[in-house]
Amino acid sequence: DGGITQSPKYLFRKEGQNVTLSCEQNLNHDAMYWYRQDPGQGLRLIYYSQIVNDFQKGDIAEGYSVSREKKESFPLTVTSAQKNPTAFYLCASSRGSGGHEQFFGPGTRLTVL
Amino acid sequence: DQQVKQNSPSLSVQEGRISILNCDYTNSMFDYFLWYKKYPAEGPTFLISISSIKDKNEDGRFTVFLNKSAKHLSLHIVPSQPGDSAVYFCAARDYTGNQFYFGTGTSLTVIP
Numbered sequence: 680d681g682g683i684t685q686s687p688k689y690l691f692r693k694e695g696q697n698v699t700l701s702c703e704q705n706l707n708h709d710a711m712y713w714y715r716q717d718p719g720q721g722l723r724l725i726y727y728s729q730i731v732n733d734f735q736k737g738d739i740a741e742g743y744s745v746s747r748e749k750k751e752s753f754p755l756t757v758t759s760a761q762k763n764p765t766a767f768y769l770c771a772s773s774r775g776s777g778g779h780e781q782f783f784g785p786g787t788r789l790t791v792l
Numbered sequence: 793d794q795q796v797k798q799n800s801p802s803l804s805v806q807e808g809r810i811s812i813l814n815c816d817y818t819n820s821m822f823d824y825f826l827w828y829k830k831y832p833a834e835g836p837t838f839l840i841s842i843s844s845i846k847d848k849n850e851d852g853r854f855t856v857f858l859n860k861s862a863k864h865l866s867l868h869i870v871p872s873q874p875g876d877s878a879v880y881f882c883a884a885r886d887y888t889g890n891q892f893y894f895g896t897g898t899s900l901t902v903i904p
Contacts, residue, residue, distance in 0.1 A: 683835075712892070721796070721881060721894035722836075729890060737891070769835055779824040779885050781892060783835030 682706065683784035685770050690789045692764075700755045700787050702770030708782070709775035711753035715739060716767045716786075725768075728753055729775055757789065764791045795819045796884050798895035806903050811869040813898050815882030818863065822884040822893075827856060827867045830879045830897070839880075840867070872902045 683704045692698045704711065710729050714722040724737030728747040742761025747753055753772075757764045767788050771781040797816045805811045813827075823844045828836035842849040842856045842865070849856050855868045869876055882895040 685835075710890075714894075719801075719896065721794075721798075721896040722883075723894075724891060727890065735890070767833075771835075775889065779841060779889070780826065780838050781883075782838065783828075785835050786833065788833065 683770060683772055683782055685768075685784035685787050687787060688785065690787055692789070692791050694791055695759045697756055697758050698764075698789065700757065700768055700770075700789070702753045702755065702784060703751055704753075704770075704772045704782075704784075705751060706772055706782060707750070708772035709750070710773045711747065712771040712773075712781065713737075713743070713745065713753070713755045714769045714771065716769060722769060725755065764789060794896075796882055796893045796895040798882055798898050800898050801896070802899045802901070804901045804903060805872045807874060808871045811867075811872045811876065811900055811902070813867040813869075813880050813882075813900065815865045815867075815895055816863060817865075817884050817893075819884070819886070819893075820860075820863070821887045823887045823889075824885040825856070825858060825865050826883045826885070826892075827854075828881045828883060829876075830881060832879075836881055869900075872900075874902045874904050876900060877902050 686701045712727040713725040726745045728734035744756045770784040773781045826841040827839040830836040858865045879897045
C-alpha cells in the first residue's frame with residue numbers, strides 16, 4: 680500500500696527542547712512539503728523540497744529546519760527558536776513538476792508544555 | 793497576505809440538496825486549483841481539481857467551476873450526503889509547480 684506516514688500521531692515536549700517529526704513516503708514522489716495548521720487557519724507552508732539534497736523555505740520557516748537525504752524521507756525539526764510550536768503538522772508529497780495533486784500524511788499533533 | 797480565501801467558515805445543508813462551497817483567489821499566475829476534504833485530526837484528502845485553462849470539471853457528485861475573470865471557483869456537491877460532512881479546503885498551485893496555497897477551510901454539515 681503506497682502512502683505517507685507520519686509519526687508519532689501525538690507528541691509532547693517541554694519548552695526549550697528541539698523535536699523532530701518524521702515523514703516517510705513510498706509513492707516515489709520527488710516533491711515533499713511540511714505544513715502547519717492552527718485552529719481557524721488554513722495550511723501554511725513551512726518548507727518544501729523538490730529533489731533530494733535540496734529544500735526551500737516556505738512562508739513560515741523561522742524556527743524550523745529540515746533535511747532531505749533520501750527521496751522517501753523529509754524530517755522536520757521544530758527548534759527551541761520557534762516561538763509558538765504547538766500545532767498540527769502535516770507532511771505532503773507530490774510527483775513534482777509532472778503532477779499537481781498533493782497527498783497528505785495523517786499529521787502529528789505537537790504540544791509544547 | 794492570503795492569496796486564497798474561503799469567506800464562509802461554515803455551511804449547513806439538508807441531505808439530498810446541493811452544497812456549494814466558494815473560494816476566491818488573488819494571484820492570476822495559479823495554474824491548478826484543488827479541493828481537499830479533511831476530517832479532524834487527519835490529513836486532507838484530495839477530492840477534485842481543475843486546470844486554469846478549463847472552466848468546469850466533474851467527478852461523480854462533485855463538480856468544480858472556475859471563473860477566471862472573477863478569480864473565483866466553487867465546488868458543487870449534488871446530492872449532499874451525511875458522509876460529506878467535513879472541512880473542505882480550496883488550494884491553488886503556482887505556475888512554477890513548487891508551492892500550493894490553501895484557504896482557511898469551510899466546515900460543511902449535511903443534516904440527515
